[in-house]
Amino acid sequence: xxxxxxxxxxxxxxxxxxxxxxxxxxxxxxxxxxxxxxxxxxxxxxxxxxxxxxxxxxxxxxxxxxxxxxxxxxxxxxxxxxxxxxxxxxxxxxxxxxxxxxxxxxxxxxxxxxxxxxxxxxxxxxxxxxx
Amino acid sequence: xxxxxxxxxxxxxxxxxxxxxxxxxxxxxxxxxxxxxxxxxxxxxxxxxxxxxxxxxxxxxxxxxxxxxxxxxxxxxxxxxxxxxxxxxxxxxxxxxxxxxxxxxxxxxxxxxxxxxxxxxxxxxxxxxxx
DNA sequence: CCGTATCCTACGGGATACTG
DNA sequence: CAGTATCCCGTAGGATACGG
Numbered sequence: 001x002x003x004x005x006x007x008x009x010x011x012x013x014x015x016x017x018x019x020x021x022x023x024x025x026x027x028x029x030x031x032x033x034x035x036x037x038x039x040x041x042x043x044x045x046x047x048x049x050x051x052x053x054x055x056x057x058x059x060x061x062x063x064x065x066x067x068x069x070x071x072x073x074x075x076x077x078x079x080x081x082x083x084x085x086x087x088x089x090x091x092x093x094x095x096x097x098x099x100x101x102x103x104x105x106x107x108x109x110x111x112x113x114x115x116x117x118x119x120x121x122x123x124x125x126x127x128x129x130x131x
Numbered sequence: 132x133x134x135x136x137x138x139x140x141x142x143x144x145x146x147x148x149x150x151x152x153x154x155x156x157x158x159x160x161x162x163x164x165x166x167x168x169x170x171x172x173x174x175x176x177x178x179x180x181x182x183x184x185x186x187x188x189x190x191x192x193x194x195x196x197x198x199x200x201x202x203x204x205x206x207x208x209x210x211x212x213x214x215x216x217x218x219x220x221x222x223x224x225x226x227x228x229x230x231x232x233x234x235x236x237x238x239x240x241x242x243x244x245x246x247x248x249x250x251x252x253x254x255x256x257x258x259x260x261x262x
Numbered sequence: 263c264c265g266t267a268t269c270c271t272a273c274g275g276g277a278t279a280c281t282g
Numbered sequence: 283c284a285g286t287a288t289c290c291c292g293t294a295g296g297a298t299a300c301g302g
Contacts, residue, residue: 007241008173012189024248025169025241033164035295038156042139051264058143062296067265077254088263089302098247105243110138110156112236116229117155123208166275182284193276198285219283220282 028102031076036061036069038106041095044079045103048094078102159233162207167192167200169237172226175210176234179225209233 007025014023031037036058043049043057055066070093073079078099082092095103138156145154162168167189174180174188186197201224204210209230213223226234 003245004173004176004241007245008170011170011173012191024244024251027248027251028240028244029164029169033160038160039139039142042135042142045135055264060143063265064267064297065295068295075255075258076251083264086263089265091264098250101247102243105239108236108239109159110135112233113155113159114134114138116232117158119229120155120158120207124206127206186284194285195277195287196275199275214284217283220285222284 031072031078034069036065037073040069040073041078041099041103041106044093044095045100048092051091051093054093073099162203162209165200167196168204171200171204172209172230172234172237175224175226176231179223182222182224185224204230 007023010023011025014026039058040054043054049057051066051070054070055061055063058066061069070079070081074081074093078096080094080096082094084090084092138154141154142156145157170189171185174185180188182197182201185201186192186194189197192200201210201212205212205224209227211225211227213225215221215223
């Protein structure tokens with residue numbers, strides 16, 4: 001897989017943040033790197049949810065960040081937002097096919113993290129002890 | 132693959148940042164989510180480099196962040212730091228086997244990003260136009 | 263119920279200057 | 283050459299209050 005070179009090239013020239021969406025990797029990283037995106041993707045993977053449901057399942061997220069993260073996911077086409085015209089209104093969020101595809105692409109990373117977690121913690125302890 | 136549920140559980144209870152290293156996913160995400168880690172991993176994948184070489188290959192990174200990111204990678208056991216006792220000293224960084232493993236685990240995500248980049252950009256344009 | 267608006271703080275990260 | 287030290291700014295993100 002030699003296309004890493006092209007990725008590197010693009011990420012590098014994108015270092016100073018050219019325009020939005022110049023480099024695909026940075027694009028996806030900027031979305032996933034924040035505090036709640038991945039967690040929401042995981043949650044939505046097991047079925048569509050309403051705003052309030054998500055809120056209850058994630059007691060630690062602020063309303064502001066839940067709204068914002070969901071809006072970003074929607075904007076990037078990873079989730080859909082459906083407003084049901086009831087009184088009071090209810091809004092349902094669901095993962096798009098592309099969102100599910102992302103989830104699958106995340107699988108190996110997940111497994112790597114699980115598999116190497118002990119190694120990482122040990123490495124950290126060694127490093128910190130040496131200091 | 133039902134272990135997503137356990138991941139979600141741990142990420143959720145880790146929402147308020149319990150202790151460092153509680154959740155493996157957040158651990159890896161916190162490292163990869165920053166501005167330069169992935170780029171450095173990609174670079175080091177094609178061979179060990181000295182500090183100055185990396186610096187020249189990444190004109191946009193500040194010396195401060197290069198040092199710090201390399202230190203974090205080293206601390207997490209993803210890279211090694213070897214000091215050659217010359218005058219003046221030279222320091223070489225290389226990816227560990229675990230670093231390479233991470234690189235491979237990143238492959239699918241990379242391919243997803245490339246494959247869906249156009250879709251994402253289109254989704255964004257649609258979303259922003261609707262606003 | 264589902265947001266938006268405002269305020270405030272912590273931290274990531276750049277620029278620059280200095281050391282072994 | 284390979285860092286450390288300082289300063290400074292922008293943004294992520296929490297708390298709170300209000301609106302449709």
